[in-house]
Amino acid sequence: MKFLVSRYNPDSDAAPYMQEFEVEVPRGMMLRDALLDIKRQDESFSFRHSCGEGVCGSDGVNVNGTNKLACITPVSELKEPIEVRPFPGRPIIRDLVVDMTQFYQQYKAVKPWVVRNDPMPEQEILQSPQERDKLDGLYECILCGCCSTSCPSFWWNPEKFHGPQALLTAWRFLADTRDQATDERLDALEGPYKLFRCHTIMNCVEVCPKGLNPTKAIGHIKALMLKNSV
Amino acid sequence: MSRKASGLKAWAIQRLTAIYVGLFALYLLLVLLFAAPADYADWKAWVGGPVVSVAMLLFVVSVLMHAWIGVRDVLIDYVHPIAIRAALLGVIALALVAMGLWAAQALILVRLT
Known part of the structure; x- marks a missing residue:
């Protein structure tokens, strides 16, 4: 499936931009797994996550315009291309990581x-x-x-x-x-x-x-x- | 409005005026649909009645207070430079007071003449 993720490195980028990734989606895959796959493709990609089961509250992101927890959002429920952005309105530290x-x-x-x-x-x-x-x-x-x-x-x-x-x-x-x-x-x-x-x-x-x-x-x-x- | 009054009191007044404006607007609509004054003299007699004229004045005041709280909310949300916000609030306050006085003048003149 096609993913568009927001990238921003304050040291080298003037503004955030969207980068395209292709991720193979097995049945039952959660958005967090897809983001981890993207990180395997490009290790400079940053996002927060921890428990992976909707308990810690670390991996909140904006997906196709709605804020969600990546770890409990099945990829199959999302419309392609899946656009993943950082939380709106927060200063971006890097990629999907924001200042809370x-x-x-x-x-x-x-x-x-x-x-x-x-x-x-x-x-x-x-x-x-x-x-x-x-x-x-x-x-x-x-x-x-x-x-x-x-x-x-x-x-x-x-x-x-x-x-x-x-x-x-x-x-x-x-x-x-x-x-x-x-x-x-x-x-x-x-x-x-x-x-x-x-x-x-x-x-x-x-x-x-x-x-x-x-x-x-x-x-x-x-x-x-x-x-x-x- | 004091700092203390500007939270809960504004919110409560907004709701209270909304109820009165809604009810009076419904009454107004029903009158205009089923018992509309035929001419100026007829309208004068209706609006000059002691109950209707006071209710109408209360309606105008309620609309203006409701508008003031609503516009103030919008300005607090979106207009952050304090000088611009104060200027806008001042202009709107004067305009609302002018509208209220104009309506009061009309309603009082109808009663007097």
Whole structure:
């Protein structure tokens, strides 16, 4: 099958360009395998990958215009020629490798840990099964970045808008009954940028390889904010 | 608008005005379809009624507030140089206020004459 992959070496190229490769595709081949085959053909080709089974979140790329995890995307599902580009809107370090610093900064900004004001108990803090159920669809995020880098609001304001990934995480801790920083978290999200740049475009929902729904989480945050302010 | 007010409050006002604008637009459509004023005098009597004139004024204010929040969102998204953004916001704010005053003037004159 014909592959067109984006190449860019900042030392020698003025701009990224597409290079053609021919890859033999056996049944069940994932896109990551095809990229590894391309690397065998040209060892200067660079991309990130690690676990190969959709758990580590390293090999997010833009395939035929959609962000996907290469390791769990069957090549047979893709239309030829398969165009593989780096995540849109991120500075390119080399070929498919992008700089995700701002993405991690936004993650860090929502304080992705349980905040306790009470003294820590001797044992673990218990939750009822119903309380634990609230975290389903939130904790599974692997930080691959498919959602935030497909979000136009994140493209325009990546330094100020938290983006779908960080906002999903913000709701994950707001929804956690063990967390005691609800007011502080909501106050921190106020203003026109951090939360309210979301215009419910829902690209994030469409691309999430884990089937999560950041838009719904953002809706929950807005509803809670409204409830706590009237 | 203060920095504090510009997030949640703007978002909530945008939704609230959307509901009122949607309902009033539907009412307006039904009136124009099934009970359209026949002439100017007829229209004056309808729009000059105490309930309709206040509802209409509220409609105009809602449309303008909704437009202000929407345009402001677009400018925050796309126009990053602060001087250009401020200038555009200023021009749009003045234009919206002018439109509101114009509509209020018309509605008040209808009541007075």
